[in-house]
Amino acid sequence: MPAERSRRRWDEDDVRVRPNPRGSRPRTKERPVHADAVPAVVVAVDRGRCTCLLLEAPGALPAAGAPRVTAMRARELGRTGVVVGDRVGLVGDVSGQPDTLARIVRLEERRTVLRRTADDTDPVERVVVANADLLVVVAAVADPEPRSRLVDRCLVAAYAAGMTPLLCLTKTDLRPSREVLGAWAPLGLDTVSTHREQTPEGLRIAGLDALRERLADRVSVLVGHSGVGKSTLVNALVPTAERATGRVNDVTGRGRHTSTSSSALPLPGGGWVVDTPGIRSFGLAHVRPEQVLLAFPDLEPGAAGCPRGCTHDEPECALDAWVAGAGAGPAGQVRLGSFRRLLRARTGEGED
Numbered sequence: 337m338p339a340e341r342s343r344r345r346w347d348e349d350d351v352r353v354r355p356n357p358r359g360s361r362p363r364t365k366e367r368p369v370h371a372d373a374v375p376a377v378v379v380a381v382d383r384g385r386c387t388c389l390l391l392e393a394p395g396a397l398p399a400a401g402a403p404r405v406t407a408m409r410a411r412e413l414g415r416t417g418v419v420v421g422d423r424v425g426l427v428g429d430v431s432g433q434p435d436t437l438a439r440i441v442r443l444e445e446r447r448t449v450l451r452r453t454a455d456d457t458d459p460v461e462r463v464v465v466a467n468a469d470l471l472v473v474v475a476a477v478a479d480p481e482p483r484s485r486l487v488d489r490c491l492v493a494a495y496a497a498g499m500t501p502l503l504c505l506t507k508t509d510l511r512p513s514r515e516v517l518g519a520w521a522p523l524g525l526d527t528v529s530t531h532r533e534q535t536p537e538g539l540r541i542a543g544l545d546a547l548r549e550r551l552a553d554r555v556s557v558l559v560g561h562s563g564v565g566k567s568t569l570v571n572a573l574v575p576t577a578e579r580a581t582g583r584v585n586d587v588t589g590r591g592r593h594t595s596t597s598s599s600a601l602p603l604p605g606g607g608w609v610v611d612t613p614g615i616r617s618f619g620l621a622h623v624r625p626e627q628v629l630l631a632f633p634d635l636e637p638g639a640a641g642c643p644r645g646c647t648h649d650e651p652e653c654a655l656d657a658w659v660a661g662a663g664a665g666p667a668g669q670v671r672l673g674s675f676r677r678l679l680r681a682r683t684g685e686g687e688d
């Protein structure tokens with residue numbers, strides 16, 4: 337009963353977003369009662385205290401060296417939680433001096449919303465990161481073996497969040513990436529790969545340039561199963577991050593370094609990476625078939641003939657006829673298969 341109640345409460349103030357590939361400017365959700373509020377973005381949340389970076393302009397990305405202000409949510413925001421990536425308005429002491437505290441009086445409407453699922457320790461499905469652009473799905477080609485269902489689930493989470501997915505295959509020094517790419521090839525996913533190599537200076541991660549290019553001037557979130565090399569990547573990308581790397585812990589699914597709070601780290605080349613040590617799975621129960629279909633523009637027109645409320649995975653679904661009539665081109669059948677695989681990945685217990 338309490339879980340059900342809190343979930344409903346959460347849903348009431350939750351922000352609904354539509355995937356917005358063009359990334360238009362966020363609209364203001366709360367009435368701007370505080371005309372003097374200064375724009376900022378939340379880069380870390382720790383027990384109700386938010387570290388915010390002041391912005392030159394409300395829509396801008398923060399500069400790494402922007403003034404840092406600690407702030408608390410004002411009561412007038414109601415129950416709405418503030419998460420990393422939120423764009424906010426601050427009043428009060430915004431000097432950023434030690435022991436000062438500003439107040440968050442405004443929360444801008446979220447352009448993208450990445451959620452994580454309820455779990456044993458927390459029965460409420462929560463927003464983890466707001467306004468991130470790119471979901472980097474990190475999977476190792478080996479050690480640990482790639483888990484296709486988990487990758488599929490991450491992709492669905494990206495589409496549902498309104499974020500662009502990027503597949504990052506790590507450890508290609510252990511096995512050629514083409515051996516594992518087959519499962520995702522029909523999705524036409526943007527993919528990069530990284531590997532470790534021995535240099536006279538020691539071990540280093542190679543292949544980072546392509547990844548850096550994708551991350552530049554965007555806000556990205558790295559997700560992936562424990563041990564795939566996320567911390568190693570973050571350390572290589574953000575030399576000051578110093579995240580602990582560890583062995584795979586098959587029992588807990590976590591590495592040695594576990595922390596529950598997310599934080600955004602500035603990339604030397606511009607842009608931010610959000611480190612979310614807590615995310616191991618996503619809540620996908622809320623994801624509608626239509627949201628996943630948006631990721632398949634070649635199939636989308638075929639759904640015009642579907643019955644109302646079609647799950648797109650039922651005998652009456654018009655997509656089969658559309659594909660059979662070559663409406664989606666020569667790859668239509670394979671694409672439809674991938675679409676339905678992603679739909680099915682939303683539900684059921686298992687791998688993650």
Ligand SMILES: Nc1nc2c(ncn2[C@@H]2O[C@H](COP(=O)(O)OP(=O)(O)OP(=O)(O)O)[C@@H](O)[C@H]2O)c(=O)[nH]1
Binds near residue numbers: 566
């Ligand atoms: N062979 C090889 N090993 C790698 C590579 N990248 C990381 N590793 C190793 O893989 C192991 C796991 O790396 P981590 O960076 O800790 O993985 P993680 O995804 O952060 O894991 P958690 O912290 O448990 O979530 C470590 O022993 C790394 O040294 C790579 O490109 N090639």
Ligand SMILES: [Zn+2]
Binds near residue numbers: 646
């Ligand atoms: Zn249908």
